[in-house]
Amino acid sequence: MLNEAGVIIVSLLMLTIMPKEKLHMEPAKLKVICPAHPIVARLGEDVILSCHLSPETNAEDLKVKWFQAQLSPSVLMDQDTADENRKTIAKNKRTLLVTHAINKGRGTLKIFHVDTSDNGQYWCHFEQNGIHWEASLELKVAGLGSTPQIYLKRNEDGRVQLVCTSEGWFPQPLVWWREVGGENLSALSEVQIQSTNGLFHVEASVVVRNYLLEDVICSIYNPLLGQEVSAFYSPESPPLGMTSSWKILLTLGLFLFIATMALTWSKYYRKGNLIWKKKVNARRAG
Numbered sequence: 001m002l003n004e005a006g007v008i009i010v011s012l013l014m015l016t017i018m019p020k021e022k023l024h025m026e027p028a029k030l031k032v033i034c035p036a037h038p039i040v041a042r043l044g045e046d047v048i049l050s051c052h053l054s055p056e057t058n059a060e061d062l063k064v065k066w067f068q069a070q071l072s073p074s075v076l077m078d079q080d081t082a083d084e085n086r087k088t089i090a091k092n093k094r095t096l097l098v099t100h101a102i103n104k105g106r107g108t109l110k111i112f113h114v115d116t117s118d119n120g121q122y123w124c125h126f127e128q129n130g131i132h133w134e135a136s137l138e139l140k141v142a143g144l145g146s147t148p149q150i151y152l153k154r155n156e157d158g159r160v161q162l163v164c165t166s167e168g169w170f171p172q173p174l175v176w177w178r179e180v181g182g183e184n185l186s187a188l189s190e191v192q193i194q195s196t197n198g199l200f201h202v203e204a205s206v207v208v209r210n211y212l213l214e215d216v217i218c219s220i221y222n223p224l225l226g227q228e229v230s231a232f233y234s235p236e237s238p239p240l241g242m243t244s245s246w247k248i249l250l251t252l253g254l255f256l257f258i259a260t261m262a263l264t265w266s267k268y269y270r271k272g273n274l275i276w277k278k279k280v281n282a283r284r285a286g
Contacts, residue, residue: 030057032124032135040224041114043143043170048098051124051135053105062128064097064107069121069136114141116170116198142224143199145169148231150218153205160208161188162233164218169200173220177206180215180232 034051041047049066053059098108107124119141125134145168153161164175172192177185190204202220215235221228 029055030126030133032126032133034124034135034137038138038140040140040142041111041118042225043114043116043141045114046110046112047114047118047139049109049111049122049124049137049139051107051137053126053133057105058103059105059107059126060103062126064099064102065125065127066095066097066107066109067123067125068118069123111139116141116143119170119198140224141170142222143168143170144222144225144227145173145200145202145220145229147229148202148218148220150231150233152208161205162208162216162218163203163205164220164231165201165203166220166229167199167201169202169220169222170198171222171224172200173202173222175202175204175218175220177204178217178219180217182214185216 031054032051033054039047039049094112096110096112098110101108107126109122109124111118118139121136121138123134123136125132127133145166148164148166150162150164153163155161162177164177175187175190177187179185185206188205188207191202193201193203195201204218206216216233217230218233219228219230
């Protein structure tokens, strides 16, 4: 009995002294899991993209890579986890591969100061001995533009427009006009121009009919963020291009009024003067 107990004790000691080997799952049973829903990030913010192996597996002996679909086959981040120094190779200065949970099969990519070029599909890729596992996720970048500016403009055909402009939007926003407390107005035109930095400049206009302009609101909406930016316009003076007309009409009205008064006064003056002369002549004759 003592010999058997001694053998058991020695065996346990041997197990504790022997180096622990990493557990490896059968390749066919492994898969990469990424978030199913798109990740939304605001312009200028930092964002974290994460994936993991399922079932949970130590991935220290695997190579982990992140690809951006539209930049393929460029590698955003590449980590050879078998490297003793655990060096992270940055292909993009704004990205960092976070490896603190690699022993749990997690591969995390951090993107700093998100811009429009970061928008799109990303692939998380694990590889070992020619076998690879991968999955994708979608990053949607969103930017809220500037407060709209509203001004009046007269076209060559004489029509007067109310124009709303704003910049710094991503992706393309929705634009509409509406009366204060009333219905939406139909836009005459809408132009959205994408600049070299990927952001959209918006310009929309509505026609001012019959020179009757009510209080209106121009609203620009970002569907990803569910937010809108609006500007309110209240006419305090005649619209641009109509000011001269109003001045001319006012001047003509004043002129006509003064002329009418002058003619009326002249008529009565002459009539009164004639009556006075008749009376004087009558007195002299008597």
